[in-house]
Amino acid sequence: xxxxxxxxxxxxxxxxxxxxxxxxxxxxxxxxxxxxxxxxxxxxxxxxxxxxxxxxxxxxxxxxxxxxxxxxxxxxxxxxxxxxxxxxxxxxxxxxxxxxxxxxxxxxxxxxxxxxxxxxxxxxxxxxxxxxxxxxxxxxxxxxxxxxxxxxxxxxxxxxxxxxxxxxxxxxxxxxxxxxxxxxxxxxxxxxxxxxxxxxxxxxxxxxxxxxxxxxxxxxxxxxxxxxxxxxxxxxxxxxxxxxxxxxxxxxxxxxxxxxxxxxxxxxxxxxxxxxxxxxxxxxxxxxxxxxxxxxxxxxxxxxxxxxxxxxxxxxxxxxxxxxxxxxxxxxxxxxxxxxxxxxxxxxxxxxxxxxxxxxxxxxxxxxxxxxxxxxxxxxxxxxxxxxxxxxxxxxxxxx
Numbered sequence: 001x002x003x004x005x006x007x008x009x010x011x012x013x014x015x016x017x018x019x020x021x022x023x024x025x026x027x028x029x030x031x032x033x034x035x036x037x038x039x040x041x042x043x044x045x046x047x048x049x050x051x052x053x054x055x056x057x058x059x060x061x062x063x064x065x066x067x068x069x070x071x072x073x074x075x076x077x078x079x080x081x082x083x084x085x086x087x088x089x090x091x092x093x094x095x096x097x098x099x100x101x102x103x104x105x106x107x108x109x110x111x112x113x114x115x116x117x118x119x120x121x122x123x124x125x126x127x128x129x130x131x132x133x134x135x136x137x138x139x140x141x142x143x144x145x146x147x148x149x150x151x152x153x154x155x156x157x158x159x160x161x162x163x164x165x166x167x168x169x170x171x172x173x174x175x176x177x178x179x180x181x182x183x184x185x186x187x188x189x190x191x192x193x194x195x196x197x198x199x200x201x202x203x204x205x206x207x208x209x210x211x212x213x214x215x216x217x218x219x220x221x222x223x224x225x226x227x228x229x230x231x232x233x234x235x236x237x238x239x240x241x242x243x244x245x246x247x248x249x250x251x252x253x254x255x256x257x258x259x260x261x262x263x264x265x266x267x268x269x270x271x272x273x274x275x276x277x278x279x280x281x282x283x284x285x286x287x288x289x290x291x292x293x294x295x296x297x298x299x300x301x302x303x304x305x306x307x308x309x310x311x312x313x314x315x316x317x318x319x320x321x322x323x324x325x326x327x328x329x330x331x332x333x334x335x336x337x338x339x340x341x342x343x344x345x346x347x348x349x350x351x352x353x354x355x356x357x358x359x360x361x362x363x364x365x366x367x368x369x370x371x372x373x374x375x376x377x378x379x380x381x382x383x384x385x386x387x388x389x390x391x392x393x394x395x396x397x398x399x400x
Contacts, residue, residue, distance in 0.1 A: 001033030001086040001104075001136065002059050002066075010093045020098060022091055031066050032088055034134035037163070040255030040277075042070040043290060046262065049074045049128060051121050053109055053140050055085035076120045080113050086138055108142040118148055125156045129262035132254055133175070137165040146171045159213075159261065163254045164188075169210050177214040177267075178206070179254055185217055193217075196225070196235065203227035216271060218253055218278075226271050234268045236275045249278050252290065269322060296327055310371040311379045317360060318392050320378060324358050332356030333395035335386055338363045338370060349375040355397040362389055362400075 008022040031039050034052055041048045050067065054060035054077050063085065067075045083105035091099045109117070117140070125131060131153045135141045141149070146162070150172065153160045159176035169188045172178055186193045189209075191202040203215040207229055214228040219238075226234040256277035260270025273295065280290040312320075321331055334352050338345060338361070353359045353375040361370050362380040371379045380389070386400040 001031070001035055001088065001138070002029055002063055003032030003036070004029045004087055004089040006089060006091050008091070008093060010098070020093070022093060022098065029062055029066070031063065033086065033136045033138070035063060035067070036251040037132055037134045037255050038067070038073060039070065040252050040290070041259055042073050044256060044259050044277075044295065045072075046255075046259045047072040049076065049124050051076045051117060051124065053078050053080050053083070053113060053117060055079070055083045055105070056081040057085050059085040059087050076124065078113055078117045078120070080109060082110075083107070083139070086136075104138060106138050108139045109145070114140075114145055114148070118152065121149060122152050122156075125153055125158055128158060130258045131158050131160045132258050133160060133162045133172075134251070134254065135163060135165040141165075141171070143171075147173065150174050161254065161258050161261075163250060169206055169212070172212065173210050175212050177216055178212055179216045179218065179250070179257070180206075181218045181250065182220070185215075196233075199225055200227055200233050204229065214267065216253075216257065216267075218250060224253075224271060224275055226267060228267070234271060236272060238275070238279065252280075253278050256290075256295070263326075265322070269319065310377065311367045311381060313382050314380050314384050314389070314392055317378055317380050321360075321393050329357035330355075330396040331393065332359045332397040333362065333389060333393055333400060334359065334398070335362040335389060335400040338365045341366055341369060346373070346375075349373060352397070352399060356395075360393065360395070 005028045006022070006024055007026050008024040010020040010022055012021050013019065014021050034050065038048050038050050050073065054063060056079050060079065064075060067073055084103060086104035089101040089103070090097055133141060133146055133149060135146065150160050151174070154174060162172045162175045162178045164172060164178050164180050164184060167187045169178065180188065182193050185199065185202050185206065189202045189205045191205060192198045193202050199217055199219070203217060203225070204227060206212060206215055207227070214226065217225045217227070219225065221238050223236045223238040253274045256274040257270045260273045261267060265273070277290050277295055280294060324331055332352055332355055334349070349359070358377040359375060360378045360380060361376050362384065363370065364381060364383060367379045367381055370376050389400060390398060
């Protein structure tokens with residue numbers, strides 16, 4: 001899909017009808033739909049293979065040119081002469097979207113095209129870590145299309161994440177995870193989704209009815225919820241930002257979550273990364289992406305916390321250490337009583353901090369005082385043993 005943006009100023013109302021007149025200043029085209037997921041993945045540093053269908057037209061050529069400019073991206077497109085390449089044209093004045101015009105075909109691809117597409121997919125999927133089915137209801141994944149791709153991916157032993165469309169989630173039976181928004185979840189289950197408990201219940205219904213591994217619900221300003229059978233529900237609040245444009249935010253969530261899992265993160269960690277990434281792109285105008293450097297800087301900044309929030313149990317410390325390691329930071333661990341915080345104790349902490357980038361102190365005495373010190377990044381309470389601390393945190397430097 002191609003996203004075409006027409007920017008201009010509005011200074012008057014048309015004499016022909018009560019509509020604004022846009023004086024065009026410039027235009028821009030970029031990858032949209034599944035292509036926007038690819039843009040986000042590439043921007044985050046992932047290697048991407050895109051298997052897709054395009055029409056036999058100039059817009060397909062533009063998509064090919066845009067993809068060639070992305071690093072680490074390979075295009076495998078099947079041309080369907082019987083359809084248009086989807087183009088969404090948006091008219092924008094300032095930060096306000098005035099109108100969107102869609103020029104596209106949405107009928108199901110025929111069996112010959114699907115067979116050719118599936119053959120390419122089956123050849124390429126063994127070299128991949130995860131599969132994203134980005135369903136925009138344009139014809140590729142209609143009817144039995146999605147099921148055939150999910151079956152092929154599972155046969156290759158690859159997890160499948162689906163960004164769904166429509167009411168019929170039975171088409172995604174067997175997927176590892178689906179990512180509906182609140183409206184899609186309500187329509188697919190015919191259940192209310194106004195409260196946390198209702199969202200959880202609807203998600204579990206979706207999982208049970210369609211043999212889906214997990215559900216990641218995007219809830220707009222309320223954040224996200226991850227629901228898995230037999231596991232604790234994980235909820236995250238949306239990252240507070242001034243919102244300019246939500247176009248493509250769902251694609252960013254899908255890309256960041258999948259990239260996180262592909263890199264070895266547990267789902268809850270990947271969800272946290274996706275939540276932060278979404279907060280970054282909605283603060284930009286247009287179908288935006290975030291870079292790896294921007295995301296890592298935001299994640300690191302989010303963990304420069306006040307003293308009272310730097311006192312944690314070991315489970316939260318493990319989560320922080322995972323993040324620090326992905327930022328390439330050395331982690332130090334000190335375990336001692338600190339009944340007296342005298343100049344000698346402060347000198348000891350200073351020397352310990354010089355051996356690492358982040359210092360964790362395990363103690364039961366004066367945790368808030370220690371957490372307020374510039375040399376200490378995290379304080380663990382709860383009296384875990386030295387063996388447990390070393391096993392769980394795997395510090396680069398330790399005094400235990």
